Amino acid sequence: MKPKKLKESFYLQDDVVLIARELLGKHLLTNIDGVLCGGIITETEAYAGTSDRASHAYGGKRSKRTEVMFHEGGVAYVYLCYGIHSLFNIVTNVENVPHAVLIRAIHPMTGIDVMLKRTKKSKAGPGFTDGPGKLSRALGIHHKHTGMSLFGNKIWLEDRGVKIDEKDILVTPRIGIDYAGKDALLPYRFLLKGNNF
Template sequence: MDPSNFRKFLRGADPVAIARGLLGAEIVTQIDGTETGGRITETEAYWAPDDRASHAYGHRRTPRTEPFYADAGTSYVYLCYGIHELFNVITGPRETPHAVLIRAVEPTRGLPAMLARRHMEILRPKLSAGPGVVTKALGISRAHNALDLLDPTGEVCLLPPNERVPEAEIAATPRIGIDGAGPDWAARPWRFYRRGTRFVSRLNAFS
Protein backbone atom coordinates (compact mmCIF):
# COMPACT_ATOMS: atom_id res chain seq x y z
CA MET A 1 0.00 0.00 0.00
CA ASP A 2 1.26 3.46 -0.90
CA PRO A 3 2.01 5.30 2.38
CA SER A 4 0.44 8.46 0.96
CA ASN A 5 -2.90 6.63 0.71
CA PHE A 6 -2.72 5.00 4.15
CA ARG A 7 -4.66 7.70 6.01
CA LYS A 8 -7.36 7.56 3.35
CA PHE A 9 -7.60 3.80 3.81
CA LEU A 10 -7.91 4.17 7.60
CA ARG A 11 -10.66 6.76 7.12
CA GLY A 12 -12.85 4.18 5.40
CA ALA A 13 -16.37 3.64 6.70
CA ASP A 14 -15.99 -0.12 7.28
CA PRO A 15 -13.77 -1.03 10.27
CA VAL A 16 -14.16 -4.73 9.47
CA ALA A 17 -12.48 -4.25 6.09
CA ILE A 18 -9.82 -2.11 7.72
CA ALA A 19 -9.15 -4.77 10.37
CA ARG A 20 -8.48 -7.26 7.57
CA GLY A 21 -6.35 -4.74 5.70
CA LEU A 22 -4.17 -4.00 8.73
CA LEU A 23 -2.81 -7.55 8.73
CA GLY A 24 0.77 -7.17 7.59
CA ALA A 25 1.07 -3.55 8.70
CA GLU A 26 3.98 -2.77 11.02
CA ILE A 27 3.99 -1.01 14.39
CA VAL A 28 7.34 0.66 15.11
CA THR A 29 8.19 2.20 18.48
CA GLN A 30 11.02 4.57 19.38
CA ILE A 31 10.96 4.70 23.17
CA ASP A 32 13.87 5.90 25.31
CA GLY A 33 16.16 5.60 22.32
CA THR A 34 15.23 1.97 21.63
CA GLU A 35 13.58 0.92 18.37
CA THR A 36 11.29 -2.09 18.36
CA GLY A 37 8.67 -3.26 15.91
CA GLY A 38 6.19 -5.94 14.97
CA ARG A 39 4.14 -6.89 11.94
CA ILE A 40 0.44 -7.22 12.73
CA THR A 41 -0.85 -10.80 12.60
CA GLU A 42 -4.19 -10.54 14.45
CA THR A 43 -6.86 -7.84 14.76
CA GLU A 44 -10.44 -7.24 15.93
CA ALA A 45 -12.90 -4.67 14.56
CA TYR A 46 -15.19 -2.50 16.73
CA TRP A 47 -18.05 -0.71 14.97
CA ALA A 48 -19.49 1.94 17.30
CA PRO A 49 -21.88 3.54 17.99
CA ASP A 50 -23.97 0.38 17.39
CA ASP A 51 -21.41 -2.18 18.62
CA ARG A 52 -22.21 -3.09 22.22
CA ALA A 53 -18.67 -4.39 22.68
CA SER A 54 -17.17 -0.96 22.00
CA HIS A 55 -16.25 1.57 24.65
CA ALA A 56 -17.94 4.14 22.41
CA TYR A 57 -21.25 2.25 22.20
CA GLY A 58 -24.16 4.65 21.89
CA HIS A 59 -21.78 7.53 21.08
CA ARG A 60 -20.45 7.41 24.64
CA ARG A 61 -18.12 10.37 24.92
CA THR A 62 -15.95 10.75 28.01
CA PRO A 63 -12.34 11.80 28.61
CA ARG A 64 -11.45 8.12 28.24
CA THR A 65 -13.22 7.64 24.90
CA GLU A 66 -12.35 10.99 23.34
CA PRO A 67 -9.68 9.47 21.02
CA PHE A 68 -12.48 7.56 19.23
CA TYR A 69 -13.66 10.85 17.76
CA ALA A 70 -10.27 11.98 16.46
CA ASP A 71 -8.96 11.46 12.94
CA ALA A 72 -8.27 7.97 11.64
CA GLY A 73 -4.81 6.79 12.60
CA THR A 74 -5.06 7.98 16.21
CA SER A 75 -4.06 5.59 18.99
CA TYR A 76 -6.42 4.44 21.74
CA VAL A 77 -4.65 2.74 24.65
CA TYR A 78 -6.64 1.66 27.69
CA LEU A 79 -6.25 -0.42 30.82
CA CYS A 80 -8.09 -3.75 30.80
CA TYR A 81 -9.02 -5.49 34.08
CA GLY A 82 -6.61 -3.17 35.87
CA ILE A 83 -3.65 -5.14 34.46
CA HIS A 84 -3.19 -5.04 30.68
CA GLU A 85 -2.78 -1.98 28.49
CA LEU A 86 -4.40 -2.63 25.10
CA PHE A 87 -3.55 -0.84 21.87
CA ASN A 88 -6.13 0.17 19.25
CA VAL A 89 -6.05 2.09 15.98
CA ILE A 90 -8.92 4.54 15.48
CA THR A 91 -10.48 4.25 12.02
CA GLY A 92 -13.29 5.81 10.03
CA PRO A 93 -14.14 9.43 9.30
CA ARG A 94 -13.54 11.95 12.08
CA GLU A 95 -16.29 11.85 14.75
CA THR A 96 -17.14 8.26 13.74
CA PRO A 97 -16.02 6.04 16.66
CA HIS A 98 -14.65 2.96 14.90
CA ALA A 99 -11.55 1.15 16.10
CA VAL A 100 -9.36 -1.90 15.49
CA LEU A 101 -7.75 -3.74 18.41
CA ILE A 102 -4.27 -5.09 17.71
CA ARG A 103 -4.20 -8.59 19.20
CA ALA A 104 -0.82 -9.94 18.03
CA VAL A 105 2.34 -9.01 16.15
CA GLU A 106 5.37 -10.87 14.84
CA PRO A 107 8.64 -9.18 15.88
CA THR A 108 10.49 -7.32 13.14
CA ARG A 109 12.88 -4.96 14.94
CA GLY A 110 14.68 -4.77 18.26
CA LEU A 111 14.05 -8.35 19.35
CA PRO A 112 16.55 -8.22 22.28
CA ALA A 113 14.70 -5.23 23.76
CA MET A 114 11.33 -6.93 23.26
CA LEU A 115 12.59 -10.07 25.01
CA ALA A 116 13.95 -8.00 27.88
CA ARG A 117 10.64 -6.19 28.35
CA ARG A 118 8.88 -9.56 28.56
CA HIS A 119 11.57 -11.14 30.77
CA MET A 120 12.18 -13.84 28.17
CA GLU A 121 15.44 -15.31 26.88
CA ILE A 122 14.37 -16.87 23.59
CA LEU A 123 11.73 -16.05 21.01
CA ARG A 124 8.41 -17.81 21.55
CA PRO A 125 4.95 -16.80 20.27
CA LYS A 126 3.87 -15.76 23.77
CA LEU A 127 6.27 -12.82 23.41
CA SER A 128 3.72 -10.83 21.43
CA ALA A 129 0.68 -13.05 20.76
CA GLY A 130 -2.14 -11.48 22.73
CA PRO A 131 -3.26 -7.85 23.10
CA GLY A 132 -1.90 -7.52 26.63
CA VAL A 133 1.61 -8.60 25.64
CA VAL A 134 1.80 -6.70 22.34
CA THR A 135 2.01 -3.50 24.34
CA LYS A 136 4.53 -4.88 26.83
CA ALA A 137 6.84 -6.14 24.08
CA LEU A 138 6.67 -2.89 22.13
CA GLY A 139 6.88 -0.63 25.17
CA ILE A 140 3.46 0.91 24.55
CA SER A 141 1.56 2.29 27.54
CA ARG A 142 -1.29 4.70 28.25
CA ALA A 143 1.30 7.45 27.85
CA HIS A 144 0.92 6.70 24.13
CA ASN A 145 -2.84 7.27 24.04
CA ALA A 146 -4.30 9.74 21.50
CA LEU A 147 -1.16 9.91 19.34
CA ASP A 148 -1.09 10.37 15.57
CA LEU A 149 0.26 6.98 14.51
CA LEU A 150 1.07 8.23 11.04
CA ASP A 151 3.53 10.82 12.33
CA PRO A 152 6.92 9.34 11.32
CA THR A 153 8.62 11.22 14.17
CA GLY A 154 6.31 9.85 16.87
CA GLU A 155 7.19 7.30 19.54
CA VAL A 156 4.62 4.88 18.08
CA CYS A 157 4.26 4.72 14.32
CA LEU A 158 2.00 2.59 12.12
CA LEU A 159 3.42 1.66 8.72
CA PRO A 160 1.24 0.26 5.91
CA PRO A 161 1.64 -3.32 4.72
CA ASN A 162 4.20 -3.83 1.97
CA GLU A 163 1.54 -5.83 0.15
CA ARG A 164 -2.02 -6.90 0.87
CA VAL A 165 -2.40 -10.27 2.59
CA PRO A 166 -4.29 -12.61 0.21
CA GLU A 167 -7.84 -13.40 1.31
CA ALA A 168 -7.02 -17.13 1.33
CA GLU A 169 -4.46 -16.46 4.07
CA ILE A 170 -6.91 -14.65 6.38
CA ALA A 171 -8.98 -16.52 8.99
CA ALA A 172 -12.10 -14.88 10.47
CA THR A 173 -13.63 -15.83 13.83
CA PRO A 174 -15.86 -14.21 16.47
CA ARG A 175 -14.12 -11.74 18.74
CA ILE A 176 -12.73 -12.92 22.06
CA GLY A 177 -13.91 -12.03 25.56
CA ILE A 178 -16.97 -9.96 24.70
CA ASP A 179 -19.83 -12.25 25.76
CA GLY A 180 -21.23 -9.42 27.85
CA ALA A 181 -22.08 -7.55 24.65
CA GLY A 182 -24.85 -10.07 23.93
CA PRO A 183 -25.01 -13.07 21.59
CA ASP A 184 -25.56 -11.08 18.40
CA TRP A 185 -22.46 -8.93 18.80
CA ALA A 186 -20.35 -11.69 20.33
CA ALA A 187 -21.01 -13.96 17.33
CA ARG A 188 -19.93 -11.55 14.61
CA PRO A 189 -16.79 -12.82 12.84
CA TRP A 190 -14.78 -9.64 13.28
CA ARG A 191 -11.54 -11.14 14.55
CA PHE A 192 -8.93 -11.80 11.87
CA TYR A 193 -5.57 -13.51 11.87
CA ARG A 194 -3.06 -14.56 9.26
CA ARG A 195 -2.99 -18.28 8.64
CA GLY A 196 0.36 -19.99 9.04
CA THR A 197 1.80 -17.63 11.65
CA ARG A 198 2.67 -18.75 15.18
CA PHE A 199 1.90 -15.30 16.50
CA VAL A 200 -1.83 -15.66 17.17
CA SER A 201 -3.40 -15.26 20.60
CA ARG A 202 -5.86 -18.17 20.45
CA LEU A 203 -5.37 -20.10 17.25
CA ASN A 204 -8.06 -22.73 17.85
CA ALA A 205 -10.54 -20.67 19.86
CA PHE A 206 -13.43 -21.42 17.50
CA SER A 207 -12.32 -24.48 15.54
Protein backbone atom coordinates in the same frame (compact mmCIF):
# COMPACT_ATOMS: atom_id res chain seq x y z
CA MET B 1 8.86 -2.23 -2.41
CA LYS B 2 9.95 0.70 -0.30
CA PRO B 3 8.39 0.93 3.18
CA LYS B 4 5.78 3.63 3.38
CA LYS B 5 4.00 4.96 6.40
CA LEU B 6 0.24 4.49 6.24
CA LYS B 7 -1.37 7.83 5.61
CA GLU B 8 -4.58 9.58 6.47
CA SER B 9 -6.67 8.16 3.63
CA PHE B 10 -6.16 4.63 4.97
CA TYR B 11 -7.52 5.50 8.42
CA LEU B 12 -10.46 7.50 7.07
CA GLN B 13 -12.03 4.55 5.22
CA ASP B 14 -15.62 3.98 6.25
CA ASP B 15 -15.54 0.19 6.62
CA VAL B 16 -13.69 -0.60 9.85
CA VAL B 17 -14.09 -4.34 9.32
CA LEU B 18 -12.30 -4.04 5.98
CA ILE B 19 -9.57 -1.98 7.64
CA ALA B 20 -9.09 -4.68 10.28
CA ARG B 21 -8.60 -7.22 7.49
CA GLU B 22 -6.23 -4.98 5.54
CA LEU B 23 -4.09 -4.35 8.64
CA LEU B 24 -2.93 -7.98 8.55
CA GLY B 25 0.61 -7.99 7.13
CA LYS B 26 1.23 -4.32 7.89
CA HIS B 27 4.15 -3.39 10.14
CA LEU B 28 3.52 -1.80 13.52
CA LEU B 29 6.53 0.21 14.69
CA THR B 30 7.41 2.13 17.83
CA ASN B 31 10.30 4.35 18.77
CA ILE B 32 9.86 4.57 22.51
CA ASP B 33 12.69 5.08 25.02
CA GLY B 34 14.88 5.78 21.99
CA VAL B 35 14.64 2.24 20.63
CA LEU B 36 13.06 1.09 17.37
CA CYS B 37 10.80 -1.94 17.79
CA GLY B 38 8.18 -3.49 15.57
CA GLY B 39 6.62 -6.43 13.84
CA ILE B 40 4.04 -7.67 11.38
CA ILE B 41 0.41 -7.51 12.47
CA THR B 42 -1.02 -11.03 12.57
CA GLU B 43 -4.30 -10.61 14.44
CA THR B 44 -6.87 -7.80 14.63
CA GLU B 45 -10.41 -7.10 15.76
CA ALA B 46 -12.81 -4.43 14.50
CA TYR B 47 -14.94 -2.37 16.90
CA ALA B 48 -17.69 -0.74 14.90
CA GLY B 49 -18.73 2.32 16.84
CA THR B 50 -21.96 3.39 18.45
CA SER B 51 -24.07 0.45 17.23
CA ASP B 52 -21.60 -2.23 18.37
CA ARG B 53 -22.37 -3.50 21.86
CA ALA B 54 -18.79 -4.70 22.23
CA SER B 55 -17.38 -1.21 21.71
CA HIS B 56 -16.59 1.16 24.54
CA ALA B 57 -18.32 3.81 22.42
CA TYR B 58 -21.57 1.84 22.21
CA GLY B 59 -24.58 4.12 22.29
CA GLY B 60 -22.36 7.12 21.58
CA LYS B 61 -20.96 7.07 25.09
CA ARG B 62 -18.35 9.75 25.54
CA SER B 63 -16.08 9.83 28.56
CA LYS B 64 -12.56 10.81 29.40
CA ARG B 65 -11.47 7.36 28.27
CA THR B 66 -13.54 6.99 25.09
CA GLU B 67 -13.28 10.57 23.86
CA VAL B 68 -10.22 9.72 21.76
CA MET B 69 -12.26 7.23 19.74
CA PHE B 70 -14.34 10.12 18.44
CA HIS B 71 -11.21 11.75 17.05
CA GLU B 72 -10.52 11.63 13.33
CA GLY B 73 -8.82 8.38 12.25
CA GLY B 74 -5.07 8.01 12.65
CA VAL B 75 -4.56 8.20 16.41
CA ALA B 76 -3.92 5.54 19.05
CA TYR B 77 -6.55 4.50 21.57
CA VAL B 78 -4.74 2.78 24.43
CA TYR B 79 -6.53 1.89 27.63
CA LEU B 80 -5.85 -0.06 30.79
CA CYS B 81 -7.51 -3.46 31.06
CA TYR B 82 -7.73 -5.63 34.21
CA GLY B 83 -5.57 -3.07 35.97
CA ILE B 84 -2.44 -4.40 34.31
CA HIS B 85 -2.53 -4.44 30.54
CA SER B 86 -2.40 -1.60 28.04
CA LEU B 87 -4.43 -2.54 24.98
CA PHE B 88 -3.50 -0.82 21.72
CA ASN B 89 -6.17 0.21 19.23
CA ILE B 90 -6.10 2.21 16.02
CA VAL B 91 -8.82 4.84 15.69
CA THR B 92 -10.41 5.03 12.23
CA ASN B 93 -13.07 6.95 10.30
CA VAL B 94 -13.91 10.64 10.36
CA GLU B 95 -14.31 12.79 13.46
CA ASN B 96 -17.29 11.78 15.65
CA VAL B 97 -17.50 8.25 14.21
CA PRO B 98 -15.80 6.19 16.96
CA HIS B 99 -14.47 3.21 15.02
CA ALA B 100 -11.36 1.34 16.18
CA VAL B 101 -9.27 -1.74 15.46
CA LEU B 102 -7.68 -3.68 18.31
CA ILE B 103 -4.26 -5.14 17.49
CA ARG B 104 -4.18 -8.55 19.14
CA ALA B 105 -0.89 -10.04 17.92
CA ILE B 106 2.27 -9.26 15.96
CA HIS B 107 5.14 -11.27 14.52
CA PRO B 108 8.20 -9.50 16.01
CA MET B 109 10.78 -8.30 13.47
CA THR B 110 12.70 -5.31 14.83
CA GLY B 111 14.28 -4.66 18.23
CA ILE B 112 13.66 -8.18 19.49
CA ASP B 113 16.36 -7.97 22.17
CA VAL B 114 14.72 -4.91 23.73
CA MET B 115 11.27 -6.50 23.53
CA LEU B 116 12.59 -9.60 25.29
CA LYS B 117 14.00 -7.43 28.04
CA ARG B 118 10.73 -5.51 28.46
CA THR B 119 8.72 -8.71 28.75
CA LYS B 120 11.36 -10.54 30.77
CA LYS B 121 11.45 -13.37 28.27
CA SER B 122 14.53 -15.29 27.17
CA LYS B 123 13.58 -16.11 23.61
CA ALA B 124 11.18 -14.95 20.91
CA GLY B 125 9.08 -18.06 20.43
CA PRO B 126 5.38 -18.82 20.56
CA GLY B 127 3.72 -16.85 23.34
CA PHE B 128 6.02 -13.86 22.94
CA THR B 129 3.77 -11.23 21.36
CA ASP B 130 0.58 -13.22 20.76
CA GLY B 131 -1.80 -11.17 22.90
CA PRO B 132 -2.87 -7.52 23.03
CA GLY B 133 -1.44 -6.96 26.51
CA LYS B 134 1.82 -8.69 25.71
CA LEU B 135 2.53 -6.91 22.43
CA SER B 136 1.94 -3.51 24.03
CA ARG B 137 4.43 -4.29 26.77
CA ALA B 138 6.97 -5.59 24.26
CA LEU B 139 6.66 -2.48 22.08
CA GLY B 140 6.75 -0.13 25.06
CA ILE B 141 3.20 1.10 24.49
CA HIS B 142 1.53 2.38 27.66
CA HIS B 143 -1.96 3.74 28.23
CA LYS B 144 -0.39 7.16 28.67
CA HIS B 145 0.13 7.03 24.88
CA THR B 146 -3.60 7.16 24.21
CA GLY B 147 -4.49 9.90 21.75
CA MET B 148 -1.05 9.88 20.13
CA SER B 149 -0.95 10.56 16.40
CA LEU B 150 0.13 7.69 14.16
CA PHE B 151 1.73 10.21 11.79
CA GLY B 152 4.46 11.10 14.30
CA ASN B 153 7.74 9.39 15.18
CA LYS B 154 6.75 7.38 18.29
CA ILE B 155 4.09 4.93 17.06
CA TRP B 156 3.19 4.35 13.41
CA LEU B 157 2.30 1.77 10.77
CA GLU B 158 4.04 0.91 7.53
CA ASP B 159 3.15 -0.97 4.39
CA ARG B 160 6.26 -2.94 3.47
CA GLY B 161 4.63 -4.73 0.60
CA VAL B 162 3.71 -7.92 2.47
CA LYS B 163 0.97 -9.52 0.40
CA ILE B 164 -1.70 -11.49 2.22
CA ASP B 165 -3.68 -14.11 0.31
CA GLU B 166 -7.37 -14.39 1.18
CA LYS B 167 -6.93 -18.10 1.82
CA ASP B 168 -4.41 -17.39 4.60
CA ILE B 169 -6.88 -15.29 6.58
CA LEU B 170 -9.00 -16.86 9.30
CA VAL B 171 -12.18 -15.01 10.30
CA THR B 172 -13.83 -15.65 13.69
CA PRO B 173 -15.95 -13.89 16.32
CA ARG B 174 -14.16 -11.59 18.75
CA ILE B 175 -12.60 -12.70 22.04
CA GLY B 176 -13.56 -11.80 25.60
CA ILE B 177 -16.72 -9.83 24.84
CA ASP B 178 -19.48 -12.18 26.00
CA TYR B 179 -21.32 -9.19 27.42
CA ALA B 180 -22.03 -7.96 23.88
CA GLY B 181 -25.02 -10.23 23.24
CA LYS B 182 -25.54 -11.06 19.58
CA ASP B 183 -22.75 -8.67 18.59
CA ALA B 184 -20.33 -11.12 20.23
CA LEU B 185 -21.03 -13.43 17.29
CA LEU B 186 -20.05 -10.98 14.55
CA PRO B 187 -17.10 -12.18 12.39
CA TYR B 188 -14.91 -9.20 13.25
CA ARG B 189 -11.68 -10.99 14.20
CA PHE B 190 -9.00 -11.61 11.59
CA LEU B 191 -5.84 -13.66 11.91
CA LEU B 192 -3.14 -15.12 9.72
CA LYS B 193 -3.27 -18.88 9.53
CA GLY B 194 -0.28 -20.89 10.68
CA ASN B 195 1.50 -18.03 12.41
CA ASN B 196 3.33 -19.07 15.54
CA PHE B 197 3.21 -15.67 17.19
